[in-house]
Amino acid sequence: MRGAQLTDLLDNSPAGVTEALDVVDGFDQALVGGLSRLDAERTAALAALAGAVASTPLGSALAETVDKVAAGSVGDEHLLRLAGARTAMVGAVHDALREQADTALGRTRAQWPALTTAAGPVDGRLLAARSWLAELAITGWRNVDHDLVATSQQALHALLAEPTLRRAAVLLDGLAAELHHSSPVATMDRLPVRRWADLWARAMLLTSPESQPAAPEPVSGRLLILGADVHEHATAVQLQVHALLETNGEPTGDSAPRLVRVSVSAAKVDTIVGPVIWQLLAAHPVLLAALAGRLSLDVTDMPLHPSGDLVWHDGQARPGEPADPFAVARVQLGEALAPAVPPLDRHPVSIAEPVLLEGYTASSDDAGLSFDLDGTRIAVDVDRLPGCGPLTADLVAASTACLGLLRWDDGGWSVQPTGVQATVKRKKVAVHTGDWAQGPTDPKIAKAVARSGDTIAVLRERAGRLLRK
Amino acid sequence: MADGRLQGVVSSGSDIERVYVSSIAAGTHELSCRTNNNRPCGGLSNGVPCNHIALLAEEAIVQYGAEQVVRFLRFDPDMEITIGHQIVWMLDRNVQVAAVSPAAAVFSRFLRHLSYLELPGSVEALPELHWFPAGAVAR
Ligand SMILES: [Zn+2]
Numbered sequence: 001m002r003g004a005q006l007t008d009l010l011d012n013s014p015a016g017v018t019e020a021l022d023v024v025d026g027f028d029q030a031l032v033g034g035l036s037r038l039d040a041e042r043t044a045a046l047a048a049l050a051g052a053v054a055s056t057p058l059g060s061a062l063a064e065t066v067d068k069v070a071a072g073s074v075g076d077e078h079l080l081r082l083a084g085a086r087t088a089m090v091g092a093v094h095d096a097l098r099e100q101a102d103t104a105l106g107r108t109r110a111q112w113p114a115l116t117t118a119a120g121p122v123d124g125r126l127l128a129a130r131s132w133l134a135e136l137a138i139t140g141w142r143n144v145d146h147d148l149v150a151t152s153q154q155a156l157h158a159l160l161a162e163p164t165l166r167r168a169a170v171l172l173d174g175l176a177a178e179l180h181h182s183s184p185v186a187t188m189d190r191l192p193v194r195r196w197a198d199l200w201a202r203a204m205l206l207t208s209p210e211s212q213p214a215a216p217e218p219v220s221g222r223l224l225i226l227g228a229d230v231h232e233h234a235t236a237v238q239l240q241v242h243a244l245l246e247t248n249g250e251p252t253g254d255s256a257p258r259l260v261r262v263s264v265s266a267a268k269v270d271t272i273v274g275p276v277i278w279q280l281l282a283a284h285p286v287l288l289a290a291l292a293g294r295l296s297l298d299v300t301d302m303p304l305h306p307s308g309d310l311v312w313h314d315g316q317a318r319p320g321e322p323a324d325p326f327a328v329a330r331v332q333l334g335e336a337l338a339p340a341v342p343p344l345d346r347h348p349v350s351i352a353e354p355v356l357l358e359g360y361t362a363s364s365d366d367a368g369l370s371f372d373l374d375g376t377r378i379a380v381d382v383d384r385l386p387g388c389g390p391l392t393a394d395l396v397a398a399s400t401a402c403l404g405l406l407r408w409d410d411g412g413w414s415v416q417p418t419g420v421q422a423t424v425k426r427k428k429v430a431v432h433t434g435d436w437a438q439g440p441t442d443p444k445i446a447k448a449v450a451r452s453g454d455t456i457a458v459l460r461e462r463a464g465r466l467l468r469k
Numbered sequence: 470m471a472d473g474r475l476q477g478v479v480s481s482g483s484d485i486e487r488v489y490v491s492s493i494a495a496g497t498h499e500l501s502c503r504t505n506n507n508r509p510c511g512g513l514s515n516g517v518p519c520n521h522i523a524l525l526a527e528e529a530i531v532q533y534g535a536e537q538v539v540r541f542l543r544f545d546p547d548m549e550i551t552i553g554h555q556i557v558w559m560l561d562r563n564v565q566v567a568a569v570s571p572a573a574a575v576f577s578r579f580l581r582h583l584s585y586l587e588l589p590g591s592v593e594a595l596p597e598l599h600w601f602p603a604g605a606v607a608r
Contacts, residue, residue, distance in 0.1 A: 307594070465486060
């Protein structure tokens with residue numbers, strides 16, 4: 001990003017975002033006390049949500065829903081509609097922000113293709129999850145206790161057993177664990193009101209099957225890695241690799257490289273944290289070797305979703321030439337074609353746009369670390385630096401160039417670094433999140449990992465014995 | 470650390486088919502150690518903690534850090550504790566064996582956890598995990 005682009009981004013916040021989020025916050029407050037006992041203020045907040053979507057296809061159904069809920073009759077279908085209306089509001093906020101970022105970056109984005117398959121029937125396992133989510137909404141966060149959280153377990157088990165329902169399972173598990181640790185919620189000082197409502201609404205919609213666009217198209221070409229991001233809660237870890245795909249003009253006829261994501265994930269237990277987590281992803285050795293060795297990859301017939309998600313098959317990838325992510329970004333990131341965003345993923349949390357920043361001054365104050373680029377400052381989100389990689393806040397503070405993900409959270413833009421160039425002890429170094437993908441290169445950390453490294457093997461062995469008794 | 474106890478599952482040193490559920494209660498420091506079949510541990514008696522308790526304390530310090538473990542168990546925060554055996558030495562003089570054992574519940578939770586390690590991985594994106602950045606997990 002150049003200084004002028006950053007100024008464009010920070011100076012032109014889209015109209016209506018604050019107002020839309022106010023409506024969302026009003027609804028979220030209703031979830032705090034529960035939908036079974038709405039006072040006048042909360043009823044008005046629900047009516048405001050219905051008013052905000054009145055001119056959309058949801059309009060009349062939602063007006064009716066709000067009347068029913070206010071009268072004390074709250075069914076799963078009503079809650080699904082409320083979750084849908086909230087999601088539509090947040091989706092509009094997402095679209096405005098995404099457009100603002102694309103304009104500032106000069107990024108071209110593909111259109112979401114027309115839907116081709118109708119939604120199928122609802123899986124019974126999803127209905128079980130939905131009824132737990134409904135119970136939460138009716139009860140209200142304030143009244144959540146261990147017993148209510150525990151009732152999620154049966155639905156969760158059924159979901160986890162079905163690989164095609166993993167999205168819903170992982171989300172439900174993350175929410176349940178968070179509520180478990182917060183229980184009894186009545187004793188908490190401050191609740192993460194918007195966060196829990198975000199998770200609840202997304203989970204609710206995941207219990208309703210989507211209509212799907214056409215099947216992913218097979219692509220072949222050269223994959224140039226920009227950076228890696230890691231997501232993790234107690235029982236799941238996901239590695240997301242942002243990369244450029246050069247397809248020699250096939251199959252779209254477009255010669256610009258495409259921005260894509262590779263996501264590989266594994267189930268885990270909460271005692272497995274830090275650099276050991278790479279071992280959970282060992283089923284993808286070619287991908288991990290490319291990250292650790294900063295290599296390009298040649299992929300053959302790999303399925304690519306219109307969302308930009310490349311479905312990783314390690315056997316269909318071969319390591320290629322070395323490729324420095326900074327060099328790749330300098331030459332090609334500017335012209336890359338960005339993917340479309342699936343309707344359900346239209347939430348500001350999904351904005352994680354690869355960017356390159358250079359020629360800034362890093363400085364730290366009470367508000368945290370920020371980069372100053374030609375007089376414009378952007379916050380640096382060092383809290384999202386994963387513990388499994390070598391990238392630390394200190395390195396970022398000492399950096400002169402940064403590859404990262406542009407994010408938006410609660411009113412502000414920030415950059416989450418995925419790689420930096422810095423001067424350490426008068427030597428220029430480049431450090432990336434994925435550097436330890438084949439194990440830590442720092443001997444001290446490698447020793448600690450080796451000491452606890454058998455944890456996964458021991459637990460797997462125990463699982464093999466104890467679960468089959 | 471849950472339900473007022475430091476608790477965990479410890480592999481038996483002698484029998485590969487067996488594990489022990491060991492716990493130390495916060496505050497009272499009552500101990501409990503039973504096998505997965507809910508039989509009491511032979512090594513634990515009033516006055517002497519068993520080896521499993523020592524291993525539990527050791528692992529807790531590796532995982533959570535001494536300071537957090539000491540605070541949770543409500544030992545004197547000024548005590549310099551760096552290894553698990555020091556916790557055992559502090560328990561040593563008047564060990565009480567808990568009358569009620571949490572073993573069954575802890576063991577079933579442990580089994581549920583182990584079952585995660587048998588789930589296949591996924592190569593489809595899980596967009597919801599953007600709400601769970603790895604940085605929020607302790608380094
Ligand atoms: Zn014992």
